[in-house]
Amino acid sequence: MELIARARTGDTQAWGDLYREYAPAIFRFCRRAMPTREDAEDATMEIFMKLRDKLVQYDASRSFTAWLYKIAANHCWDMLRRKKARHDKDMDDIEEVPLECPEPNQLEKLIEERTGEEVRRALDKLGMRARMALVMRYYSDMSYDEIADALGVRRQFVGVVLLRARHELRQALGESSALAVGGAR
Amino acid sequence: VNEPEMKHDQPPDNACLDEMTLLLYAERQLDREAAQGVSLHTQTCARCLTLLRALDRESRLLTRSMLEQEEPLPARLAEFHAQVKRNMQWIWGLVFGLAALGVYELYATYIAPWQTQLNEAGFTGNNLLSLVVFQGAFWKGWASMFGLFQVLAVMVMAGAGLFAFRRYLRRGSAMAVVLSGLGVLLAVASPATATEFRKSDSVTIQKDEVIKGDLFVTGNHVRIEGEVDGDVYAFAEQLEVSGRINGDLLGAIQTERISGVVEGNVRTAAHDVTITGTVERSVLAWNDSFTLDSGGKIGRSLTVGGDSIVLDGKIGRDLLGFFKNCTISGLVGGSVRARGEMLSITSGAEIDGKTRFNGHKEPNVSADAKLASPVEFSKVEHKHEARTAGYYLWRIIFTGAFILFGLVLTGLMPRFAVETVESAGQMGASFGLGVLVFFGVFLASLIACVTVVGLFVGLSSLMLWALMLMASEVVVGGIVGQWIMGRDHEFWPFFLRVVVGVIAVRVVTSVPFIGGWAGFAVGIWGMGAISLALYRRLQPALAPKIPSVPLPPVNTPLPPNTTVGGI
Numbered sequence: 001m002e003l004i005a006r007a008r009t010g011d012t013q014a015w016g017d018l019y020r021e022y023a024p025a026i027f028r029f030c031r032r033a034m035p036t037r038e039d040a041e042d043a044t045m046e047i048f049m050k051l052r053d054k055l056v057q058y059d060a061s062r063s064f065t066a067w068l069y070k071i072a073a074n075h076c077w078d079m080l081r082r083k084k085a086r087h088d089k090d091m092d093d094i095e096e097v098p099l100e101c102p103e104p105n106q107l108e109k110l111i112e113e114r115t116g117e118e119v120r121r122a123l124d125k126l127g128m129r130a131r132m133a134l135v136m137r138y139y140s141d142m143s144y145d146e147i148a149d150a151l152g153v154r155r156q157f158v159g160v161v162l163l164r165a166r167h168e169l170r171q172a173l174g175e176s177s178a179l180a181v182g183g184a185r
Numbered sequence: 186v187n188e189p190e191m192k193h194d195q196p197p198d199n200a201c202l203d204e205m206t207l208l209l210y211a212e213r214q215l216d217r218e219a220a221q222g223v224s225l226h227t228q229t230c231a232r233c234l235t236l237l238r239a240l241d242r243e244s245r246l247l248t249r250s251m252l253e254q255e256e257p258l259p260a261r262l263a264e265f266h267a268q269v270k271r272n273m274q275w276i277w278g279l280v281f282g283l284a285a286l287g288v289y290e291l292y293a294t295y296i297a298p299w300q301t302q303l304n305e306a307g308f309t310g311n312n313l314l315s316l317v318v319f320q321g322a323f324w325k326g327w328a329s330m331f332g333l334f335q336v337l338a339v340m341v342m343a344g345a346g347l348f349a350f351r352r353y354l355r356r357g358s359a360m361a362v363v364l365s366g367l368g369v370l371l372a373v374a375s376p377a378t379a380t381e382f383r384k385s386d387s388v389t390i391q392k393d394e395v396i397k398g399d400l401f402v403t404g405n406h407v408r409i410e411g412e413v414d415g416d417v418y419a420f421a422e423q424l425e426v427s428g429r430i431n432g433d434l435l436g437a438i439q440t441e442r443i444s445g446v447v448e449g450n451v452r453t454a455a456h457d458v459t460i461t462g463t464v465e466r467s468v469l470a471w472n473d474s475f476t477l478d479s480g481g482k483i484g485r486s487l488t489v490g491g492d493s494i495v496l497d498g499k500i501g502r503d504l505l506g507f508f509k510n511c512t513i514s515g516l517v518g519g520s521v522r523a524r525g526e527m528l529s530i531t532s533g534a535e536i537d538g539k540t541r542f543n544g545h546k547e548p549n550v551s552a553d554a555k556l557a558s559p560v561e562f563s564k565v566e567h568k569h570e571a572r573t574a575g576y577y578l579w580r581i582i583f584t585g586a587f588i589l590f591g592l593v594l595t596g597l598m599p600r601f602a603v604e605t606v607e608s609a610g611q612m613g614a615s616f617g618l619g620v621l622v623f624f625g626v627f628l629a630s631l632i633a634c635v636t637v638v639g640l641f642v643g644l645s646s647l648m649l650w651a652l653m654l655m656a657s658e659v660v661v662g663g664i665v666g667q668w669i670m671g672r673d674h675e676f677w678p679f680f681l682r683v684v685v686g687v688i689a690v691r692v693v694t695s696v697p698f699i700g701g702w703a704g705f706a707v708g709i710w711g712m713g714a715i716s717l718a719l720y721r722r723l724q725p726a727l728a729p730k731i732p733s734v735p736l737p738p739v740n741t742p743l744p745p746n747t748t749v750g751g752i
Contacts, residue, residue, distance in 0.1 A: 012673075012675050015265070016264070016265065019264070019265040020264075023258060023262055023265070024258050027258055027259070027262060028251075028252075031256070032251050037256075037259075041259050041261065041262060044262055045261075045262065048265055099204065099205075101203060101204045101236075102204065102236070102239075104232055104233075104235035104236035104238075104239050105235060107236065107239040107240075107243070108235065108238070108239045108242065111239060111242045111243050111246050114246065116246075116249055116250035116253045117250075117253075119246060119247065119250035120250050120251070120253075123250075123251075134247060134251075135251065138244060138247040138248045138251060139248065139251040139252070144212075144214060159205060159208060159209050159212075159214060160205070162208065162212075163204065163205055163208055166208075166243065169247075
């Protein structure tokens with residue numbers, strides 16, 4: 001907190017330290033959320049430029065990391081939207097299709113067999129909204145309210161977005177059809 | 186997006202829960218009453234309990250996968266560099282405005298008067314550029330394809346293209362594709378005519394020999410006694426043309442003698458040139474001594490620079506000369522514009538146009554010489570001691586231009602700018618390397634231009650060299666600014682030091698007598714610093730300054746682990 005306070009006063013050394021401490025995590029966040037490495041690099045740089053401008057607005061009673069991730073998420077989503085990639089590839093046509101409930105044991109088996117690298121590769125195949133939602137929730141631990149705010153959807157809809165994202169992920173992992181045997185219950 | 190109506194609060198008794206409800210329960214998104222219902226159900230339903238556990242584990246797998254670090258922080262993100270993207274649009278407007286002013290000034294001060302002079306000397310339009318620069322040995326299409334402004338337009342478009350696709354060009358592979366494409370384009374551009382190469386200590390084109398197409402010849406002694414039905418590009422110690430060249434003659438030659446016929450133009454840099462034969466079109470020659478013999482004839486204009494010029498023969502049109510001594514005894518069909526120390530017009534001379542001489546001494550004009558009008562003489566004045574207000578005004582404008590140039594460079598390459606200025610701090614290394622680059626790259630580029638390496642490589646290197654020379658004042662300004670104000674590598678403080686330093690450097694280089702030498706030293710110093718910074722960048726041992734970011738420990742503040750509940 002002292003570091004942040006010093007950075008807010010314009011201390012360049014403190015700002016440098018702050019950047020070095022948080023840049024790796026923010027770059028990783030962007031790397032997960034953005035489609036290419038170059039986009040992630042650009043986004044990271046721009047997020048910190050934005051952060052430097054907004055640092056005076058930071059409410060010290062709140063978690064700094066949560067606030068920083070909120071800025072990052074908003075920025076990444078804006079970038080994606082500007083790239084006209086906001087609409088998930090399957091979002092419009094699959095939205096009405098009911099999701100099939102996975103067979104629990106097969107889902108467990110799938111999770112046991114998959115490595116982190118495989119999951120990351122599968123994440124790259126997801127639509128923008130699905131990936132963004134998963135990153136916000138499971139990487140930066142953002143609340144449903146914050147996710148709803150960032151994605152511009154109603155709070156009640158966040159669960160649906162996350163669930164559909166998980167199904168997309170399972171499909172990308174190549175096991176979706178085998179798992180979905182029980183049907184919706 | 187359509188949002189379906191959902192009701193997760195009351196899961197039905199005696200029935201398995203849906204996945205949505207279990208997910209919301211796992212993520213603690215259900216209210217207390219609904220959560221209790223799910224908890225009770227999972228105590229009696231193995232299937233739902235298994236699914237709940239699977240969802241929980243899936244959450245953990247997602248978090249773990251995303252947290253795993255598989256690549257280091259990129260080099261350009263190793264340190265924060267405030268990009269000058271926002272609020273900088275006005276800078277670009279100013280830069281372009283100033284650039285336009287500079288182009289206009291360049292055109293009005295240098296190009297237009299030269300163009301006028303060259304038109305008078307027989308060149309028209311942009312022929313000079315196309316003939317002298319772009320008429321390469323391998324593709325004659327340059328001449329018809331490019332004019333000066335076309336070249337500028339192409340360069341601007343190329344710059345805009347590179348800027349537009351800069352994101353993709355970061356990848357080495359993409360850059361390689363672009364360069365390969367450019368290479369293929371150049372390679373595909375087939376020559377208009379075949380080129381024959383001759384290289385030997387002594388090369389002779391025999392009397393009965395006819396070469397169809399261009400001839401590229403190098404050797405100590407070159408004789409052209411036969412016929413060349415194309416252009417001749419010659420690099421030789423001695424060249425004698427007693428035969429016939431149906432195109433142009435271009436070359437760098439120690440001693441050149443033309444006793445035969447050249448149907449086209451002659452463009453040469455030589456020590457001694459003697460023309461006793463005929464050149465049907467124009468001659469452009471830079472040499473120590475130039476002689477147009479009484480039997481010699483130039484169909485159009487002569488543009489000549491040298492120590493000693495003797496003109497006994499016939500020149501069809503204008504004469505433009507820069508010399509120490511010049512004697513005109515023959516016929517000049519057009520006007521004469523000359524600048525030099527001494528001009529003599531003897532009794533046998535005939536000049537059909539105006540004669541203007543800007544020299545150190547009054548010309549010696551024989552009373553028997555036939556002149557269309559009296560010689561207009563103006564004495565050369567040394568103006569460097571009397572500097573006008575205009576001089577200082579332009580110094581100020583150019584100082585502003587250099588500062589803006591520095592701003593652009595710093596904005597585009599903030600980290601490299603800092604590294605370059607730091608390199609300038611090592612004066613010994615910078616000066617040493619600067620001398621090497623200043624002379625070495627310049628000479629190598631010139632050699633590349635006139636040899637088979639090619640104009641493209643040569644001109645590209647020269648442009649790079651010129652750019653480095655322009656940037657050198659900014660670099661030296663940066664280090665001088667740091668000496669004055671102390672070090673600071675943040676963008677604006679750094680740029681402020683560049684501004685102060687550039688002003689200081691410009692003041693020093695404006696001082697009479699020492700200013701020129703100071704400017705020369707600044708050029709060498711700055712070029713050396715840029716080269717040193719580039720060299721360090723390319724050193725593999727120094728490159729990985731990027732900290733490889735390890736996997737953060739579990740208790741790291743970023744990001745916190747996802748909490749899942751309910752089991």
